Amino acid sequence: MKPLILFTTVLFCSPLYAAQLELPQGAGSRTWQTEELLKQAQTITVKDDVSYKRDMTYRAVPVAVLLPGIKADDHLQAVALDGFAAEMGAAPLLNRQGAQAWVAVEDPSQPWPPLADGKPSAGPFYLVWTNPQAGHISPEQWPYQMASIKRLAPVAERFPALRPDPKLAANDPVNKGFALFQKNCLACHRLNGAGDAQVGPDLNLPYNPTEYFAAGYLKRYIRDPQGLRHWPQAKMPAFAPTVLPDGELDQLVAYLKHMAKRKQPM
Template identity: 35%
Template sequence: MACLATLMVGAYPVVTAAATPEPALAVMAQGQANGQSYTRAALLALAQRRTVTLAVDPEHIGPQVDAVPLAAVMGSGAMPDALRLGASDGFVAELPVSTLTTAADYGVRPWIAIEDPARPWRSPQGEDLGPFVLVWVGANAGRIGQEQWVDRLVSVQGETAPVARWPGLGLPAAVPRSDPAWRGQALFLSNCMPCHRLNGNGMGDKGPDLGQPVNAVRYLTPAGFHALVRNPRAVRHWDGARMEGFPPAVLSDTDIDAIHAYLARLDTGATLRQGKPRE
């Protein structure tokens, strides 16, 4: 029997399970197709690694996490106009450099939180959020919009400004600089663009295009727009809805008015039409 067993082992190849590649964060400078790849171990080995306390924790991963400053992986070169933050579930956030500057003015900076495999991060719905999450550290971190806290982070890409990549997002030069739509443009790019396109411009696909086929201001009154931004589920809800409300600390009433004004300025003129009812 021993000889038979030996023959049997030699007759068939030994099949071993393929090793699962270790998750890594890809960091690419503006214009680079390939950049630096950081595994969990590589991030933890950086001299800037710290255990930080999250003053707010919208991703439910804290309050204390191991993390490295975003600046530690971006290198010492010139800061790009914007950062594109990609997640494994397809979510993409645009982080204009102006947001980094404004946040720094009130003592808040972005860090990359690193998951401990022994304590995996899960959302309240049980979704895997790791192994990397972009978080904001500082007492005033609650002023950062939830769209700029990125779980399941897999890539950081330096980019030109969104309006340079999608000119259709830019306001006409004839709009007076005193018009609140200019502030609305900046707010849209940082808070709305991660999920929504406008007239086909952008990469967001988690929510509807706010300009096509009809601009949102044609069916959302200013009051209705405020209500939707503050508490989407109080206005309309379905099982697949993902939009979270924006508290006043993130978007003031004046800010919401400015976004509404921006959308109105980019209205292409398409009117509401009575569609044929479904049978």
């Protein structure tokens, strides 16, 4: 008689908190689990949340405590699950006064509301700010569905095709506009095919918006995209004067107009 062999079925269950967030730390990085972050989170209220358009309450951890070994002059990039890639200096993220950055953590047992009908929530991780007006924080500095924050070389080093004419003075409005482009536009758009974002169209190829928007309308579009081109699925946020003052908007447009003459081969 053949021996009786008993087969035991082992069930492997996914952990309750499966989401992961990779953050830079010292010379390397650390991957955080949802459960780990929730254990050290505190309750905060965010006024007029950029993504939800209303006051929101979150369980969140100050970004400053999650970035040991990161220096104020480091350059960071927050990457979302949909390809949104926000470029930002480390200094604002390390700030513990004024405008303060937080990693909001979605508790699977208490999920956040969807961003819109048929859409997911801003979780599992969302970079939010308290008192953002104190630091002129741009809507592009609120990446939701965040997967990682990486420490990288500055944008101008990684993507030479974005650079203005090197003959321009450092304080030229075009160079100031380049800095504003990195802060406000590069999270969604590429230019001359350069950049890491995968959300919006290229802003120089085949045509630059300064080439097809009538005078004044580009600025109106940046101020209120839905007011000029209504599109329910549009993702571009409005840039109010409190975030992008008129003088800075002029500099941003000056950079775009300048780059229209510096197109790279497709």
